[in-house]
Amino acid sequence: MSVVAMYREKRFEEIKRLLQERKELSIEDIMQAVNISRDTARRDIVALVDQGVGRRTRGGIVAPTFGHTVPSYSERLNLFSEQKTQMAHLALNLIKPGGVYFIDDSTALLKLSQSIATECTIYTHSLDNAIAMSVQSDITLRLVGGKLNHHGRFFFEPAALNTLSKIAFDAAFMGATAIRSDGVYFPYAEDAQVKQAVASSARQVVVVSETQKFKIAATYQGMSLNQIDTFITDRNLTATERAWFPKSTRIIYPH
Structure with a gap:
């Protein structure tokens, strides 16, 4: 040889x-x-x-089986890429002093949670986001409680939905397990309900997700694409992908 x-x-x-x-x-x-x-x-x-x-x-x-199953949160942490870091930095630019925000339970948004150094109020139902932000004295942290989903590492209780639906968040930063032409989907009904409540009340919905999520399937819809004001992703969308979103949706990606 x-x-x-x-x-x-x-x-x-x-x-x-x-x-x-x-x-x-x-x-x-x-x-x-x-x-x-x-x-x-x-x-x-x-x-x-x-x-x-x-x-x-x-x-x-x-991998050949990628997208056939939804990996656990811990498995997704091992997939942390430079693109996710860049996407988190783009999202960080939308955090303003004095603002009130919701941050979802995704690995890209964990990086966002680790990077915030601005005086603001953050609501989250993510265990890992809460741990990351607990050391930031400038952040007023509001943890949405309930029972812990160990696989997804988020908390949930039905009473929290009513509370979240009445908060006019300056922005809600959401992840995505799967993206289809009719909406953003997640593997847990409870998690999807949290997204639905927050998306209905937030002044701005920001979804932070890689374009690979167009190839993954999940069961429960958390929001429609019409509800997304800003989509932060890893590359420019194809014409077909862009057509799924309203023209008013702002698409941001690292250059």
Whole structure:
């Protein structure tokens, strides 16, 4: 075996290892992990897809079963990407001093929660968001209580829905498990009910989600796309994807 072939084989093994661990890799992830050019990364993705290692996406490669099941919150933390960090920073620009906000239970919004250094009031039903913001003395933290969903790591009690529906949040920052042409979906009915209550009362609804969520299925609708004022995502939308949203919806992504 030639030296070039040996290097390619070792490179593929490392990409396979990372894909098994993270479930998805962008072209940039592969370039950085094995120190190759963008063109080489694209060729490697094509070769690995041909081997059945994964499925090709517009921006990289995903594991063969990706999107067939919804990973737990803890599993999603392992998928934390630079794109999620960039999206969280874009959302941070919408937090203003003295504002009252709701922050949802998503891993991208955990990064937002960790980054806030502004005097404001935050409501959340997320255990991890609450822990992150508990060390920020400038934040007035309001934890929505109830029973903890250990898989999703959020709290819920029916009485909280009435409270949330009566708060005119300056903005509600929402995640998404799945996005379809008719709305944003989630795997738990209770979590979807929280989204419905908050989206109905917030002055501005901001959804922070990667475009891969267009490929995932979930059961319970949390809001319609017509309710979204700002969509922060990881790339520019295709014409088909953009047509799902009202023209008034602002689309923001890292450049």
